[in-house]
Amino acid sequence: MPMPHRTYKQVIKRRLVGKEGSERTRELRVILTELPNYKNGPYADLRKSLLAEIEDTRVRAKAVHRDSIAVRREGAAQIALVGPPNVGKSSILQAVSEIQIKTGDYAFTTLRPTPALTRIGGVLVQLVEIPGLIEGATEDRGGGRALLGVLRFADAIVYCTRADGDPEALRPVVHEVELAEIDKPAFLAATRADEADPAAISRLRAAYPDLEVIAVSVLDERSLAAFRNAAWALTGLIRVRLRSNGRTDEEPLALGVGSSVADVADSIHHDLGARVDGARIWGPSARFEGQRVGREHPVRDGDVVEILT
Numbered sequence: 001m002p003m004p005h006r007t008y009k010q011v012i013k014r015r016l017v018g019k020e021g022s023e024r025t026r027e028l029r030v031i032l033t034e035l036p037n038y039k040n041g042p043y044a045d046l047r048k049s050l051l052a053e054i055e056d057t058r059v060r061a062k063a064v065h066r067d068s069i070a071v072r073r074e075g076a077a078q079i080a081l082v083g084p085p086n087v088g089k090s091s092i093l094q095a096v097s098e099i100q101i102k103t104g105d106y107a108f109t110t111l112r113p114t115p116a117l118t119r120i121g122g123v124l125v126q127l128v129e130i131p132g133l134i135e136g137a138t139e140d141r142g143g144g145r146a147l148l149g150v151l152r153f154a155d156a157i158v159y160c161t162r163a164d165g166d167p168e169a170l171r172p173v174v175h176e177v178e179l180a181e182i183d184k185p186a187f188l189a190a191t192r193a194d195e196a197d198p199a200a201i202s203r204l205r206a207a208y209p210d211l212e213v214i215a216v217s218v219l220d221e222r223s224l225a226a227f228r229n230a231a232w233a234l235t236g237l238i239r240v241r242l243r244s245n246g247r248t249d250e251e252p253l254a255l256g257v258g259s260s261v262a263d264v265a266d267s268i269h270h271d272l273g274a275r276v277d278g279a280r281i282w283g284p285s286a287r288f289e290g291q292r293v294g295r296e297h298p299v300r301d302g303d304v305v306e307i308l309t
Ligand SMILES: Nc1nc2c(ncn2[C@@H]2O[C@H](COP(=O)(O)OP(=O)(O)OP(=O)(O)O)[C@@H](O)[C@H]2O)c(=O)[nH]1
Pocket: 084, 085, 086, 087, 088, 089, 090, 091, 092, 102, 103, 104, 105, 106, 107, 108, 109, 110, 111, 131, 132, 191, 192, 193, 194, 195, 216, 217, 218, 219
């Protein structure tokens, strides 16, 4: 006499807890072989639902596999860090964010695009390390096509290369990005700058005249601040803080360059966007503190805005 099908269902559920992908499929198949072989009734239904579950698991496993290269966007902007192996990309991520990431004195420590959130002037920005982009990436060498796919969706790029290394080490990376016709705001981080002399930075500047070069060392807080500021400049966003009842918010809003007072109001609430009359402004876009402006007034990075309705 087999156990009641309801109990059996509970047992199956328990056996599947925490099992995903091929492990789950394997367990499901084992369960199927153990199931009483009735043609009709609750056990036949159970058999059907297990078969459906196997199919679902298979599809899900595929989907997970395909998506694992995509990076879920978080924060106001997404900036990709790309460069030769072992130049210190992960170390920068670690230095400017909360994440624990493997760093190591060997190539290809990082195997997948890895995101980290960093706060710049109060706004969260996502940095993504793109590992292992090598020559031939556009022909999918080293899984290059998927990596370039991540770059294509990023808002900006930071090329990373060792300050004291051969400037040409970065060339294939820049070349592959160009071949893929990806054209984004970018700068060049000359990494591990504490190991290099100033002449090395000049060499990099000469080798890449189109890119601004920022010397970065994870051992030097000021260079990390410069890195953050340069990264912010790439986003094309401005920060404004709201003021109401004489109090100014700590957290800024991030808006596109050229946004107006009406855009600020709209980003808070569409209703407010429709009702806004103007604003009082403190900061870079005001001629004097607390200036009264109209709804079309363009705000600037660093403004404090009091919406008037
Ligand atoms: N002196 C010095 N060493 C650094 C600095 N940044 C990184 N390193 C060292 O450089 C090595 C490589 O660092 P990672 O951050 O793993 O480099 P990566 O570019 O992420 O490397 P892959 O993921 O393998 O491509 C490690 O041994 C780090 O300790 C720096 O600013 N100064």
